[in-house]
Amino acid sequence: MDDLSAVRERLAVPGPSAKTVAQGRGRLLELIAEERAPRARAARWTTFGLGLAGAAAAALVITSSAAPEPVAPPTARQILLAAATSVARQPAEGAWWGNKLVRGARFHDPTGRYVLQTATAEETWIQAGEMTRPHWIVQRYLGAEPATPQDEQAWRAAGSPTSWAYRTVNPGDLAGNPFDVEAAPGAAESHESADVEWRLLFTGKTLTRMDELPADPAKLRALLETEPGDVRNLLYNLQSLIVYVPVPSEVRATAYRLMASLPGVVAQGPATDQLGRTGPAVLYQDPTERRHDKPVQTRLIMDGTTGEPLSVETLTPDTGELISFVAIEQSVWTDSKPDLPNPQPLNEGD
Structure with a gap:
């Protein structure tokens, strides 16, 4: 990588941190497990489905809109x-x-x-x-x-x-x-x-x-x-x-x-x-x-x-x-x- 590429890389806006991605992924996996539960829990899913779907959407929003960590401008x-x-x-x-x-x-x-x-x-x-x-x-x-x-x-x-x-x-x-x-x-x-x-x-x-x-x-x-x-x-x-x-x-x-x-x-x-x-x-x-x-x-x-x-x-x-x-x-x-x-x-x- 040359010096100019390094400067551009430092100026690029970073994505969410690894910790934020892991938390979001874990929450979504929990929701998928709920969806695949036995039919005996179908009524419970019907009752709270909207709430769980909302939680899934929130997890996605949190993952994608996390504030980027501050990056120092080039000297x-x-x-x-x-x-x-x-x-x-x-x-x-x-x-x-x-x-x-x-x-x-x-x-x-x-x-x-x-x-x-x-x-x-x-x-x-x-x-x-x-x-x-x-x-x-x-x-x-x-x-x-x-x-x-x-x-x-x-x-x-x-x-x-x-x-x-x-x-x-x-x-x-x-x-x-x-x-x-x-x-x-x-x-x-x-x-x-x-x-x-x-x-x-x-x-x-x-x-x-x-x-x-x-x-x-x-x-x-x-x-x-x-x-x-x-x-x-x-x-x-x-x-x-x-x-x-x-x-x-x-x-x-x-x-x-x-x-x-x-x-x-x-x-x-x-x-x-x-x-x-x-x-x-x-x-x-x-x-x-x-x-x-x-x-x-x-x-x-x-x-x-x-x-x-x-x-x-x-x-x-x-x-x-x-x-x-x-x-x-x-x-x-x-x-x-x-x-x-x-x-x-x-x-x-x-």
Whole structure:
């Protein structure tokens, strides 16, 4: 039995206990013996038959409706190890790797009366092998809308605006240049990035070949860790490796196993992402962002069958409300060059 099957088995609702089954069976056998008694007892059976039949029915009900014994939900370690086992079986070969994402964020409108949600579709196409080769990014703004039904009511009460002007702060509550948010979607844009340098976040280390990343847990940890014991930054680097990098399946599986070994990772149970997909989820702290002087939470949702990541969400530290998300629509390996719409050079610093 693999780890994923073990998790499913632990989540299954158990039947009645052996003791309950034995008691029910014994009571039914007694009733059958009564029914087969000599004819001299026929009158007695006729008189009390209904009562005995009722008792038999009660025995059946007791046997079938006994409360199941409580079963502990799977831990974060069990969820991540199951995902590692499954993702290690996924194919990861081809001349190109494509990652199709939907990025979104939630923030208040300029008046603070309701919350908006924006979304952008993004495709990244990377050539396998040398990471210094050009890669392509295709982006399309999908628009903005009220985040929840309650926000939609407040939006309608405000006159149902289709654009919002921000003049002092940006949606992340950081000082910035004035900008507008539009409700209408935009056209797709494709950019070629020829000046490529892949760096492992927080480490200052540069990668040249993704297929040379080690599948050995100790070696991968040494590569991704900024300093011994720095768990939060290590978690963030593991998350990036799992979601955004074209690595062999065994390396991605090792990243899951490393994450399973770290403190501060907790199971949340099934969660539904912004694309409506449900899978097991784990929570940990994000070292890159803070709200009210507290680190925000990251929720990683995985496919319960393949182990592939479904979504990475940023949540408020106290209430667990959604701040931003990256939903992975599809990650594909192919030998065919992607059909890119009018690629334009992406200048350094853009």
